[in-house]
Amino acid sequence: MRQFEMEKRTTRDAYGAAVFELAKEDPSIIAIGADTTHNIGLRDMTQAMPDRVIDVGIAEQNMMAVAAGLAATGMKVWGGSFAPFVSMRALEQFRTFIAYPHLNVKMCGGMGGLSGSWEGVTHQSTEDMAIMRTIPGTTVVYPADTASTRAIVRALDRFPGPAYLRLGKVPFRRIFDDSYVFVPGKANLLEDGSDLTLIGCGATLARCLQAKDLLAEKGISARVLDMSCIKPLDKDAVCAAADETGAIVTVEEGSVIGGLGGAVAETLVQYRPVPVKIVGVKDVFAETGEHEALMDKYGLSVADIVCAAQEVLAKKKG
Amino acid sequence: MIAMTDRTETLKRTAIQIRRDIMDIAAHCGNGTIHVGPALSCTDIVTALYFDVMNVDPQNPLWEGRDRFVMSKGHAYPALYSALAERGYFPREELLTTRRINSRLQGHPALGKTPGVDMTSGSLGNGLSCGLGIAWALKLQKKNAHVFVLLGDGELQEGAVWEAAMSAPNHRIDNLTAIVDYNHLQSGGSVENINDLHPLADKWRSFGWKVFEIDGHDIDEITDRLRLAKTFYGRPVCIIAHTVKGKGISFTEHDNSWHSRTATQEEFEIAMKELDVQEEALGPVPLKGGVWDETV
Numbered sequence: 001m002r003q004f005e006m007e008k009r010t011t012r013d014a015y016g017a018a019v020f021e022l023a024k025e026d027p028s029i030i031a032i033g034a035d036t037t038h039n040i041g042l043r044d045m046t047q048a049m050p051d052r053v054i055d056v057g058i059a060e061q062n063m064m065a066v067a068a069g070l071a072a073t074g075m076k077v078w079g080g081s082f083a084p085f086v087s088m089r090a091l092e093q094f095r096t097f098i099a100y101p102h103l104n105v106k107m108c109g110g111m112g113g114l115s116g117s118w119e120g121v122t123h124q125s126t127e128d129m130a131i132m133r134t135i136p137g138t139t140v141v142y143p144a145d146t147a148s149t150r151a152i153v154r155a156l157d158r159f160p161g162p163a164y165l166r167l168g169k170v171p172f173r174r175i176f177d178d179s180y181v182f183v184p185g186k187a188n189l190l191e192d193g194s195d196l197t198l199i200g201c202g203a204t205l206a207r208c209l210q211a212k213d214l215l216a217e218k219g220i221s222a223r224v225l226d227m228s229c230i231k232p233l234d235k236d237a238v239c240a241a242a243d244e245t246g247a248i249v250t251v252e253e254g255s256v257i258g259g260l261g262g263a264v265a266e267t268l269v270q271y272r273p274v275p276v277k278i279v280g281v282k283d284v285f286a287e288t289g290e291h292e293a294l295m296d297k298y299g300l301s302v303a304d305i306v307c308a309a310q311e312v313l314a315k316k317k318g
Numbered sequence: 319m320i321a322m323t324d325r326t327e328t329l330k331r332t333a334i335q336i337r338r339d340i341m342d343i344a345a346h347c348g349n350g351t352i353h354v355g356p357a358l359s360c361t362d363i364v365t366a367l368y369f370d371v372m373n374v375d376p377q378n379p380l381w382e383g384r385d386r387f388v389m390s391k392g393h394a395y396p397a398l399y400s401a402l403a404e405r406g407y408f409p410r411e412e413l414l415t416t417r418r419i420n421s422r423l424q425g426h427p428a429l430g431k432t433p434g435v436d437m438t439s440g441s442l443g444n445g446l447s448c449g450l451g452i453a454w455a456l457k458l459q460k461k462n463a464h465v466f467v468l469l470g471d472g473e474l475q476e477g478a479v480w481e482a483a484m485s486a487p488n489h490r491i492d493n494l495t496a497i498v499d500y501n502h503l504q505s506g507g508s509v510e511n512i513n514d515l516h517p518l519a520d521k522w523r524s525f526g527w528k529v530f531e532i533d534g535h536d537i538d539e540i541t542d543r544l545r546l547a548k549t550f551y552g553r554p555v556c557i558i559a560h561t562v563k564g565k566g567i568s569f570t571e572h573d574n575s576w577h578s579r580t581a582t583q584e585e586f587e588i589a590m591k592e593l594d595v596q597e598e599a600l601g602p603v604p605l606k607g608g609v610w611d612e613t614v
Contacts (some may be wrong), residue, residue: 030458052456054489062481065444072429072437074382075458093478096441099449166520200534 016041358474443476
């Protein structure tokens with residue numbers, strides 16, 4: 001089983017750095033945070049161009065509606081706070097004042113998934129992807145590492161409208177390099193296979209690739225799809241995976257209700273009813289702990305993925 | 319008695335016409351209820367903004383240099399839609415599609431759907447933040463334009479208002495004016511009984527705002543203070559406008575059942591007669607150059 005190196009920087013750092021890069025090129029870009037600009041990697045941008053980084057203080061609802069006002073006046077807004085506060089406390093402001101008028105605001109949720117780790121459940125966010133996905137016209141993305149985060153920020157900059165990016169508080173495993181390509185609404189086929197397809201996003205992608213290796217040792221050929229963009233969902237890639245491999249396992253660092261698994265299942269049940277297993281956090285709150293240890297404990301270990309793959313394969317054959 | 323200026327009189331006539339439109343919407347838009355009282359309460363303020371104070375171009379509603387209006391108390395949409403129609407943003411006839419299916423005039427103001435609407439509103443407590451964002455962007459873009467945000471008094475019970483109220487003066491956003499429509503009634507009854515705002519002016523002052531209190535139905539006082547607010551330097555202005563819910567029609571004033579309901583044809587006709595009397599009391603319509611037109 002291959003191993004992936006732990007990155008030194010977080011995807012939050014990469015996000016802020018990428019926004020800073022864009023801001024140097026485009027005077028209409030402005031960043032905003034709620035006492036969180038340093039948390040989402042905007043420290044350098046704040047020092048270099050203080051007028052272009054707004055910190056409204058610990059007031060997420062204000063941050064969100066101010067972002068709406070900025071965007072309604074022609075600014076391209078990149079902002080964020082911690083995932084539970086962006087996706088829950090200020091959800092209505094995002095929904096009504098940003099998404100409803102389809103304004104060009106990209107909001108990130110740092111501490112996405114279980115990466116809030118030692119902060120505990122208050123700062124973790126296993127619901128955000130499912131919540132944000134229900135808002136019309138909103139792009140929802142969970143990058144796997146820093147290189148892909150940079151590519152995703154740059155791609156979303158050319159894709160007007162509201163978006164939610166889930167980011168990590170702690171470093172993730174490095175999978176990609178600067179050649180990573182992101183197209184909103186498109187999956188990336190990472191490695192092909194014929195018996196089943198593993199679909200992951202964010203911090204689960206490395207584990208999907210490791211599970212592929214373990215499955216190969218058992219003579220099982222798994223395709224691995226990078227579904228960093230869970231909305232718009234790449235229905236073509238999901239249907240092709242169903243047609244060509246006949247069984248699907250989704251792997252997400254969040255609730256099994258309504259997120260990546262829900263999105264994929266909604267497509268499959270309507271267009272390609274094949275056996276599916278949804279690997280994720282099983283409708284419980286997690287606890288304090290190291291990020292990867294939490295993933296292991298709450299149903300997202302490589303062994304959990306392998307087990308789900310074997311179950312779905314048995315159903316396919318049965 | 320000191321004669322009214324032409325400007326004052328014209329604004330008064332316009333406000334009367336907007337009240338006619340509001341009652342027309344309330345009586346003739348189908349089965350859905352209409353927020354009559356909240357609209358009549360702020361009609362004079364909205365009239366002053368769109369017909370005197372704000373620098374706007376109805377032929378070019380997205381003109382970047384325009385002053386902006388955020389109707390944070392979005393449930394006063396009948397006043398906003400009527401003012402926009404009378405100002406020429408869209409045909410008056412369209413007012414009767416308010417709240418109907420396939421209409422550009424949504425149940426609450428919607429950015430991008432209605433010409434002239436500068437921000438989505440209706441979810442209370444958020445308009446001041448939206449206005450703050452607009453004002454901030456205008457400053458960054460070095461545009462000399464002003465943002466007016468109209469808040470309901472009951473709306474001030476929303477905590478998010480005070481997030482914006484705290485941050486605007488701290489960031490010296492002085493191209494932003496908050497106007498509180500202080501009519502003392504909210505949907506469920508008296509503001510004082512439900513969650514009192516007193517002392518309201520002190521609250522805004524303590525957050526760093528320059529506060530003016532005005533009679534929200536005295537058109538001269540409204541325009542004077544709004545014009546002053548527009549040029550006020552260094553910090554934002556809050557204008558507390560003392561108003562009467564349902565103002566301008568005898569049976570809607572102070573009667574909170576008009577918060578949201580339809581008007582019967584009979585009520586509509588009585589209202590039209592009352593508004594006609596009010597307009598007649600202003601005297602004959604002046605023509606340009608100060609010549610009175612006795613034929614109108």
